[in-house]
Amino acid sequence: MKNLRRKTLAAASVVALGVGLAATGGLAPAAAAGPDTTFLVLAPQGGKTDKAAARVAAAKGTVVASYDQIGVLVVRSTNPDFATQVAGAGVESVASTAGLGTALDEGETVEVSAEEVANATGDPTKEPMYGQQWDMNMIHVPQAHAVNSGSSNVVVGVLDSGISSSHPDLATQIAKDKSVSCIGGVTDTTEAAWNPTNSDHGTHVAGTIAAAVNGIGVTGIAPGVKVAAVKVVNNDGFIYPEAAVCGFLWAADHGMQLTNNSYFIDPWELNCRNDARQRPVWQAVQRAIRYSQSKGVLNVASAGNSNYDLAHKNTDYDSPNNLPEGQDPTPRVDLNSACLDLPAEAPGVVTVSAVGPTGQKSYYSSYGQGVIDVTAPGGDSRFRTQGARSTSTDTILSTIGRLDAQGNMVNGWGYKQGTSMSGPHATGVAALALSAHPGMTPGQLSAFLERSAVAQSCPAGVYDPVPNWPVPVPPATWPHNIGPSYCSGGERNGFYGAGMVDAFNVVK
Template structure:
């Protein structure tokens, strides 16, 4: 479960040759499919993971000798209980107690209770006046597919050179010039009044590039749907994913390491990924509400909720999850929060949902055919959320990035380590360099990752600069401004596949077809641009 050094890799970049060590993904059973850098949100067609928690089992007890029946007990299970909105949660809480459940968190303003119970009949017994819907979240934890981190050695960090007016490793950050960051910083590098919630695996509060950037008073863990504000609770344990994301958004300009897109803004750690690497719906609900109530104007969401590639609102089991998450997102929007999410790493056309053959990722995949637009990728496809696809160093769609006309809003650098060799080998310098935390040695550093998990924070950083330059924008205005200032990208002609050699048996594994004109399925309104939002 922990990271370990696998060996070394030498990658050449503008600053010379770097020796790096490669750390594998946090999670067991994640299929790599010849991707040394992995992918950072999801690759459901190629992974199998153990179930996150136990499914509730009914237990029948015989009654003999005239004795009162003993209460049946099952596994201690978490439930989302939804009350009708606008009527409070009092009646729902009473029904929870009557059904032998315990409320562990109450989100009264959105009518959602997080409940634990060992009653195997809880779902049935809690139904009634005051309860709109209920669902167990057992088995609905989604693994954070964070991929590997390729670390830059301490010696090479010390020896790296770049423009002396920038950070020492800025020369390795090809992604920053691509979106106009140097020009933007000459105008506005961000305001400390802007706080970005990083809903992820935690942020290392001791990292030299991040220690001054974290709004500690707004940081918290939301694991289990319950808030914990102790500093240890929101620091990383088994994953450096959140630390890498935070660095892309706001790594400091301090003569050390790298720079973020918006080094003048603050980030808040909102931990929603548990120590086994899973994101449960109750943690995401808590995260959105926490951000809404603690002055955050933006959240970055480099994950997806539910083990299914698509969450179906017309499925009885999945609908309460959709309802709870959607309520939390709407509430955050009403409080002035713009939520930005990664499109995913399955090379999946989100606009044409026909078959999902790689879900769930916490058990044996099933084939679900004839899916409709009632089935959505959460939170990326929730209304009002800005969805971000990924591009590599050439500006072309990263081979792994999901896409979809009318789904993708903008694009941003996420890295593409395979395009140079058509998929044969990986070049780590073509992924995204940012801040890291080695969970084995408990040391801070810098390293490479790729995925739409990396493109999302670029867009979030640009949005933070936009708010810094134009305070007072509503979430809707900010989303529109982000799109209007993006640089349009044209669709490639025909079938697109930059990595035909990645699989010896299936050269069409990453085929994709772009649809649309100026606004299209691969790039949405275009590449986000930091300079355009501040000039």
């Protein structure tokens, strides 16, 4: 069963191959050609990639992207024995990324009709649909805008499915010269490449961060800043490790101070660095994140929609997520402290849980003492109605845009919910903070975001917001782990971290 964060749009059935390599001898005889497969080849940390590149060529591989900054090569090869034959001096590890495409936290979009747009009754001094943006009031965005609505010197990288460059609420907000597609781990800066295709997710995220105040539609948290599309989601709705690595490095090398990340790496919800299949991917992503931090980037990530206690990992019910449709995974019980949700649990990343309009943890939001840094509005359409669907009073309204069947970009506005929506609220507040207090390092900005948050206490006793949920849970629609959860900690706790992000507190 797949949940909101793991909704599979297309399934890959190739088994992933990861190999930790010691220096070994010569190459074996060539085998018959296999499928064209992508690999991540890692040189030793801090070393150069020239020896690794030579090994790649000898093993009949082609380097399609070289990230010398972190010692990672993206390679394609039809040699079925490539992973074994590339072993040697200058190569630390290698992993095939076939089958490692990970499902975007897509969720469902409830679109706003043309009639609803025409009849919007927001405050005329703000935006027509502002009246439906309960989330902005919750984190005191109007008060913040009276002081500071963001600086164009701040650029936020949206690592996602692309941003519609023709959307009327975003057309002036995009740093086109810094936008890119990283699909396949290879950069493409053409505008068509980084625009969305069949997913409106990235455009929704971008609108929450920076939709313009222009008398049209909605407002973003930091309309004065710029967003850059860093497209890491392919047309099938998957994020492959090489795309994520490319995205982090692109943001680092192109002057971005923040990135927003609403996905996880690997088909495993928890990536275990002590697993030979997963270690090379874990290493590559960790290197990319560390490099971005060294270049002044603060990375913000969603906690996930599995109602899972990330501080007490024991069983993974939902991995791998790339099984054939209708086939459920066998629960995985070999978890330990080496298993992390990437990028959310990478050191230095700001991890964000979600709340609904009542301010309590959204039923789906993952949590964990020492894991969650802050919380933010993500929506909770089932919290107050316990099974009856609603939209404007419970979920997040923002911009949407995607191609129709004829290849035309269709722009509009729509409602979504998930930690994919809470993450950009925290990112937007961080962008305001950096606008008001330029020059902060990633560590200083992260600490300031937490200090300025409004502390929220744990709910008393067992937390079960939907005790009357119908059984069975509809498959592939809602989280597997619906049910009670337990909050631990005091002023800083497992549900809300340091508390609710607050836009006014970071600019006043």
